[in-house]
Amino acid sequence: MAEAGRSEDGGDSALGRALRVLARLGQLALVGLVAYAVFVERSVGLVINTSLPLAIALIPVYVHRRYDFRFNPVLTLFVVVAAAFHSVGALGLYRSIGAFDQIAHGVAGALMAGIGYALLQVVESEYDSVVIPPRLRFAFVVIFAVAVGVAWEGVEFSLELAATTLGSEDALLSQYGLADVVLDLQYDLFGAVIVALWGTGYFDGVRTVLDEYVGPSGG
Numbered sequence: 001m002a003e004a005g006r007s008e009d010g011g012d013s014a015l016g017r018a019l020r021v022l023a024r025l026g027q028l029a030l031v032g033l034v035a036y037a038v039f040v041e042r043s044v045g046l047v048i049n050t051s052l053p054l055a056i057a058l059i060p061v062y063v064h065r066r067y068d069f070r071f072n073p074v075l076t077l078f079v080v081v082a083a084a085f086h087s088v089g090a091l092g093l094y095r096s097i098g099a100f101d102q103i104a105h106g107v108a109g110a111l112m113a114g115i116g117y118a119l120l121q122v123v124e125s126e127y128d129s130v131v132i133p134p135r136l137r138f139a140f141v142v143i144f145a146v147a148v149g150v151a152w153e154g155v156e157f158s159l160e161l162a163a164t165t166l167g168s169e170d171a172l173l174s175q176y177g178l179a180d181v182v183l184d185l186q187y188d189l190f191g192a193v194i195v196a197l198w199g200t201g202y203f204d205g206v207r208t209v210l211d212e213y214v215g216p217s218g219g
Contacts, residue, residue, distance in 0.1 A: 019073035023060070026080035030054040033087050049090035053083035063209055075114070075202045082107045101180070102187040108152075109145045109191030114203035116144030117195070121207040138196045145192035146185060153181050 034054050037046040060076040063069055070076075085104040093100045120137055124130055132140070195203075 016073040019077045023073070023077040023080045026077070026084055027054075027057050027061070030057050030080075030084060030087055033091070046090060050087045053087035057083035067208055069205065069208050071205045072202050075205065078107075078111065078202070082111045102183055105149065105184045106187040106191035109149060109188030110195045110199065111191075112145040112148040112188075113141045113192035113195035114199065115206065116141045117200045118203050118206035118210050119144070121204070122210045125207070125211075141196040141200070142189065142192045145195075146189055149185050149188035153184065 030050070030053060033050045034047065037043060037050045057080045060071050060079060063071060071079075085100075085107050089100055089104055094104075117137075120132055120140060124132060
């Protein structure tokens with residue numbers, strides 16, 4: 001359990017405060033997108049595709065209230081941005097801007113790489129006999145992110161197939177063919193490598209949450 005009022009480095013600087021304000025504005029914007037989906041579009045698919053990103057964007061708020069721990073402001077803003085990419089893309093940018101989907105996958109791949117890194121931190125801290133060499137750490141972080149990307153593509157394919165089987169024109173998640181899948185995974189890989197090489201430090205605080213649910217001593 002984190003110490004009361006604990007915050008990662010950088011949270012009390014002027015830049016840190018500015019990043020937190022931007023993150024809060026992004027969260028409010030996502031609330032607005034959900035309201036738009038509910039009251040204007042009245043589309044079940046769009047409501048789901050805006051509500052789930054909002055839930056992800058609010059994770060830093062939940063962690064702060066549940067554990068009295070504040071993530072690094074860079075990570076907080078990054079989580080909100082990653083969520084916003086999917087929410088905005090669901091409004092039509094995935095179809096109208098070809099590269100938008102790939103950029104969103106790159107951001108998601110980076111985020112998943114950070115989660116993979118945090119999982120390794122939990123394992124190393126809970127088991128003294130486990131020592132993970134840097135190269136193996138790098139490989140695991142990248143493979144974890146790409147594996148999540150593959151699973152996501154499987155979900156997209158399954159939902160598209162289900163929509164086709166049921167005679168629905170709109171699937172909850174759209175699938176654009178094998179070439180698009182390969183391109184998406186390449187961007188997942190690119191984002192994961194960037195974090196594995198230079199960005200793992202921003203994800204140190206994620207272990208605070210994972211310790212509770214993954215660690216043997218967690219409740």
